[in-house]
Amino acid sequence: MYVYTGISEAQKIGKYGVDESARLMKRLAYIYRRLMMVGAAHMPARMNWHFKAGLARHLFEDSHAAGLFMKRASELRSPSVQQLKDPDPWLALFFDELLMARSDYELWTGIYGVVRPELRRLLRQYAQDTQPLVDYPTLRAIKQVLSDLDEQTAWGEAIRPALLEDAAFFSAHRETYSIITDDESTAAVFCDELRKLLAQVGGFEGRALKQAENVPDRKRSQQKYNMPLRAVRDPRMGGDTLGRTGVANPPTEPELARIIANVRTRQEELGAAELCAATMVLQNNMPWSFYEDLARHCWDETRHTLFGQAVLDLGGYDWYSMPQFKGDYDPHMMKPVANSYIWLSIGIEGSAMRKDGMPKEARMLKAAAEKTDNEVVKLFAQCVDFDWADEVTHHQFGRKWAEELMDDYRTSERIANREMELNFARMARDTCSFWEDKPDSFNKQMFLNDWKDRLRPELLKELDERTLLP
Structure with a gap:
C-alpha cells in the first residue's frame, strides 16, 4: 500500500487526544527515569558480573527512552x-519499593518480571489504539x-537461570x-507486593480509583x-x-605480554562504570542532560570492560580467577561524589588526551595488528580505536559539567590532578x-618497573593518614 505513505488505518478514530497522550508521555518519561536510576543505584551493589553489565546497558537505553518521551510530551503542549x-x-x-530489592534475583x-513486561504491554496497547x-x-x-x-526482556530471560544457579550455590554454602x-x-x-502495588496504582497508565482508604503503605522503603x-x-x-595483577596465564613473549597486560586493564574498568552510576544517584538536582551524559558514560565504561573481557576470552586468558580491581570505585566513595x-x-580521561596517552597506544596497536595474524591483537587494536573516541566524549562531559560541580574548570583540574597523584x-x-x-618472570618485572616510580613516600603517608575504608 502506498497511499498515506503506507500508514494503515489512516482514517480510523484513535483513542487518544493530545491531553491524554501528553499525560501518558509524562508518566512514561518518569517511569523510565526512575527505572534508569534504580539500575544505577543497584549496579555497584549486585554480585553477578554479567547482571551488572546488563544493568549498565539497560540504564543507558532507559535514559534514551526517557528523553524520547520527555521530548514528545513537550511537543504535545506539556x-x-x-x-x-x-x-x-x-x-x-x-519505584521506591522496587529500589529496595535485596538481592540479584x-x-x-522486579525489573524483568514486573516492570519491563508491563511497559511492553502498555506501549503495544498504545500503538494499537492511537490514530497512526x-x-x-x-x-x-x-x-x-x-x-x-x-x-x-529476552536478555532477562537468558540470564535468569544463571542468577538462580548463583542463589542455589550460595544458599548451599551459607557457612x-x-x-x-x-x-x-x-x-x-x-x-x-510489586504487582499488588502496581494494580493499586492502576498500572502504569494510572487509571485506578484512588480512595483515601486504599492508599498503600510503604513496606521496605521506610528506610x-x-x-x-x-x-x-x-x-x-x-x-x-x-x-594491577594481570592474568593468571600470561604469555611469555614480551611484546604480547605487554599487550595482554593492557587488555586486562581495560577489563578492569567496571569500577569506573560503577562510579558513574553512583554519581547519577548521589548528585541531585542537576539538569536532565547531566543524567543522560552520565548514563552514557556508565555504559561506555562497561563496554570498555567488556572489550577487555572479549579479547581475553578470545585468547583463552584467565582473568576471572585473579584479584578484581576496584580502585576506581572503593577509595572514591569516601569523598564527595562530585x-x-x-x-x-x-x-x-583527560590524561588520555595528552600526546603520550591513548593515541600513542592506539598507533602502536594499529602497527602491531597490521604485521600479525593474531586475532587477539587485531581485536584489541580495534577496541582501543573506539575506546579513544569514547574518552574524548567523556572528557567533554567533565569539561561541560565542571562549572556546576566545582564552580570553575581550573578548580576541577587542580582537584583532578591531585586525586590522580x-x-x-x-x-x-x-x-x-x-x-x-x-x-x-617477565610479567613480574614489567609490572614492578611500571609502578615502582609511583611509590612516593609523601603521598603514601597522606593516604595512610586519611580515614580508612569501613
Whole structure:
C-alpha cells in the first residue's frame, strides 16, 4: 500500500487526544527515569558480573527512552518544567519499593518480571489504539523503545537461570559466604507486593480509583536506600585489589605480554562504570542532560570492560580467577561524589588526551595488528580505536559539567590532578605488594618497573593518614 505513505488505518478514530497522550508521555518519561536510576543505584551493589553489565546497558537505553518521551510530551503542549516532577505519588512509591530489592534475583524479578513486561504491554496497547497518522511522532518513539524492550526482556530471560544457579550455590554454602540470596520462592513475596502495588496504582497508565482508604503503605522503603561504599564482586572470583595483577596465564613473549597486560586493564574498568552510576544517584538536582551524559558514560565504561573481557576470552586468558580491581570505585566513595567524577572525567580521561596517552597506544596497536595474524591483537587494536573516541566524549562531559560541580574548570583540574597523584600512589603500593613475592618472570618485572616510580613516600603517608575504608 502506498497511499498515506503506507500508514494503515489512516482514517480510523484513535483513542487518544493530545491531553491524554501528553499525560501518558509524562508518566512514561518518569517511569523510565526512575527505572534508569534504580539500575544505577543497584549496579555497584549486585554480585553477578554479567547482571551488572546488563544493568549498565539497560540504564543507558532507559535514559534514551526517557528523553524520547520527555521530548514528545513537550511537543504535545506539556510545559517542559513539569516533566521532572512526580506525576503520581503512588507511582513514585512503586519505584521506591522496587529500589529496595535485596538481592540479584529480587531485582531481576522486579525489573524483568514486573516492570519491563508491563511497559511492553502498555506501549503495544498504545500503538494499537492511537490514530497512526495524527500521532505518528509518538508511534515513532514507541517503535524505537519497543525494539530495546524486546531485547531487554529476552536478555532477562537468558540470564535468569544463571542468577538462580548463583542463589542455589550460595544458599548451599551459607557457612562460607555471607551473600544475601533469593530464589523463585523467596523472591515471590517481593514480586507479589510489586504487582499488588502496581494494580493499586492502576498500572502504569494510572487509571485506578484512588480512595483515601486504599492508599498503600510503604513496606521496605521506610528506610533510605544507601549506595554501597564498596563495590560488590562475586566472592568466587579472585578477591579484591586496588592494584594491577594481570592474568593468571600470561604469555611469555614480551611484546604480547605487554599487550595482554593492557587488555586486562581495560577489563578492569567496571569500577569506573560503577562510579558513574553512583554519581547519577548521589548528585541531585542537576539538569536532565547531566543524567543522560552520565548514563552514557556508565555504559561506555562497561563496554570498555567488556572489550577487555572479549579479547581475553578470545585468547583463552584467565582473568576471572585473579584479584578484581576496584580502585576506581572503593577509595572514591569516601569523598564527595562530585570530586570523584571530576577525577575520572577530567583527570583520568583527560590524561588520555595528552600526546603520550591513548593515541600513542592506539598507533602502536594499529602497527602491531597490521604485521600479525593474531586475532587477539587485531581485536584489541580495534577496541582501543573506539575506546579513544569514547574518552574524548567523556572528557567533554567533565569539561561541560565542571562549572556546576566545582564552580570553575581550573578548580576541577587542580582537584583532578591531585586525586590522580594519590590514586596512582595507592595503585602502585598495591601492585608492588602483589608482585613482590611472586616468582621472577617477565610479567613480574614489567609490572614492578611500571609502578615502582609511583611509590612516593609523601603521598603514601597522606593516604595512610586519611580515614580508612569501613
